[in-house]
Amino acid sequence: MQVKKLKVVGVLALLVLILSECQKAAQFPDTGYDERLSGGITTVFDLTSHAFSNMFPGMSDYDQKVHGFGDAAFSKIFVTAPAPINSGLGTIFNNTSCISCHHNDGIGLPTAGESRSSLLVRISLPGADAHGGPLPVPGYGLQLQDKAVFGQVPEAKINIAYTYTTYSFADGETYELRAPTYTLTNLYTAISGSYLLSPRLAPPMFGLGLLEAVPESEIVAMADPNDADGDGIKGKPNYVWDVTTQSRQLGRFGWKANTASILTQVAAAYNQDIGITNRIFPVESSFGQIQDDGLKDDPELPDSTLNAVRFYAATLAVPARRDVTDADCKKGEALFKAAKCAVCHRQTLTTGVNVAFAPVSNQVIHPYTDILVHDMGPGLADNRPDFLASGQEWRTASLWGLGLFEKVNSPGYYLHDGRARSVTEAIMWHGGEAEASKVYFSKLSKSDRALVLKFLGSL
Numbered sequence: 001m002q003v004k005k006l007k008v009v010g011v012l013a014l015l016v017l018i019l020s021e022c023q024k025a026a027q028f029p030d031t032g033y034d035e036r037l038s039g040g041i042t043t044v045f046d047l048t049s050h051a052f053s054n055m056f057p058g059m060s061d062y063d064q065k066v067h068g069f070g071d072a073a074f075s076k077i078f079v080t081a082p083a084p085i086n087s088g089l090g091t092i093f094n095n096t097s098c099i100s101c102h103h104n105d106g107i108g109l110p111t112a113g114e115s116r117s118s119l120l121v122r123i124s125l126p127g128a129d130a131h132g133g134p135l136p137v138p139g140y141g142l143q144l145q146d147k148a149v150f151g152q153v154p155e156a157k158i159n160i161a162y163t164y165t166t167y168s169f170a171d172g173e174t175y176e177l178r179a180p181t182y183t184l185t186n187l188y189t190a191i192s193g194s195y196l197l198s199p200r201l202a203p204p205m206f207g208l209g210l211l212e213a214v215p216e217s218e219i220v221a222m223a224d225p226n227d228a229d230g231d232g233i234k235g236k237p238n239y240v241w242d243v244t245t246q247s248r249q250l251g252r253f254g255w256k257a258n259t260a261s262i263l264t265q266v267a268a269a270y271n272q273d274i275g276i277t278n279r280i281f282p283v284e285s286s287f288g289q290i291q292d293d294g295l296k297d298d299p300e301l302p303d304s305t306l307n308a309v310r311f312y313a314a315t316l317a318v319p320a321r322r323d324v325t326d327a328d329c330k331k332g333e334a335l336f337k338a339a340k341c342a343v344c345h346r347q348t349l350t351t352g353v354n355v356a357f358a359p360v361s362n363q364v365i366h367p368y369t370d371i372l373v374h375d376m377g378p379g380l381a382d383n384r385p386d387f388l389a390s391g392q393e394w395r396t397a398s399l400w401g402l403g404l405f406e407k408v409n410s411p412g413y414y415l416h417d418g419r420a421r422s423v424t425e426a427i428m429w430h431g432g433e434a435e436a437s438k439v440y441f442s443k444l445s446k447s448d449r450a451l452v453l454k455f456l457g458s459l
Helices: 002-019 061-075 209-212 216-219 262-275 305-315 327-338 402-408 421-430 434-444 445-457
Strands: 119-128 157-168 174-185 196-201 241-242 246-250 373-375 393-395
Touching: 061 174, 119 157, 119 393, 174 196, 174 421, 209 262, 216 246, 241 445, 262 305, 327 445, 373 434, 402 445, 421 434
Parallel strands: none
Antiparallel strands: 119 196, 157 174, 241 246, 373 393
16 A cells, blocks of 8 residues: 555656646656655756756645745845835845845855855854854854945955865875865954854755755654764754744754744845844844944835745755666665765655645655754864854755756855865765765775766766
8 A cells, every 4th residue: 555655646746747847757667756756746857057946836826926926035136225125235244135145046156255155154252142052242243244335344354265185085086175264354343352253155945845844853863962873973953042933943954953944044144144124133233333324114124025035935846856767876876875975864854744835745855964963073163053063063964956056056066165166075075973974985986986976966
């Protein structure tokens, strides 16, 4: 009976996909679950540069309209207040629109200070606030805004310098890693004592609604904080203070899983990245600073827009996996599992029942993440704790869509600060709980490494 149920689910999913506007699915064997359906029935078949920008297929006309409204708002460029439309930028900010950081709804550029920069820098003092989160820096808060409207001054200039080092695989082939160093200059006001910095690259937007729909119990069940099975891989949930619900919640989003919901993530981005106040964050990021404009126009973002952008972010479809029956991809997948990469990058999760929104309800998805934080070693450490995540711990990045990064965001950048310019570099930066997996990959022959990369390129 279970096999029949899986076949029925697969058939229904394919019918939805075929009726969508994206590329029609190719013939797939009758046996087994269709591994191409990374997002269950919300998967789309699109290999273009817009592969990350499709809405869930099969939504109602009303939901499509809300998604479209959110899409338009996501692209709007804000300007200095007062203005008749799109008013309220800044006065200090990181960028002027959502899409300016999340290019094509994908990853961004790991630069600072430019119009298309997608890198921001978190800042805090040593210690923790009343809820166990990072401790704000007086006069700066928890995020640096490196741009300002005319007549105002940015909080600081962010400088990035790279050190390049060449290494060798076991077979003698060389590769290069670049290690970034971040420094601040042109501080608008002095900071007393030491402070902690953490760069964050804008991540892809698709599939967020599915990850939000995975039951907390399933995520927590994958944790092994004391390494009870002795495999050297731990993983733990990051519980954070959620300002939207005024309660402690499981962190799911952000490079350290420091945000509990899509709504909070969107509202915080408007407030901190663009300087737009809203009902969740009604206070200007510049409040109490010399850049504060003193206008009594808060909140600046209508609830309808905030909710539509949240819905847009929650209903961006996952692109289908490719080459699932290719013999080389299957060999690469076997090596990926042999290296224990799949212990953290979990192939399959199941969303919970959601009677309010059927598309995300009870879906078998393949995000290749456990949504837990893991110790990734000193090489990737920012040394800045974020709630329960230490300075060496990062949330397992989702790998779905990985093989399309270069097409959507040419060139592709990887890891929390974009230091890796290729998937190979990203692998070789792994340490801590992933050290053994990295060493396994480094000792493979060149042909076997290529098989692993081909598998990852199929995701």
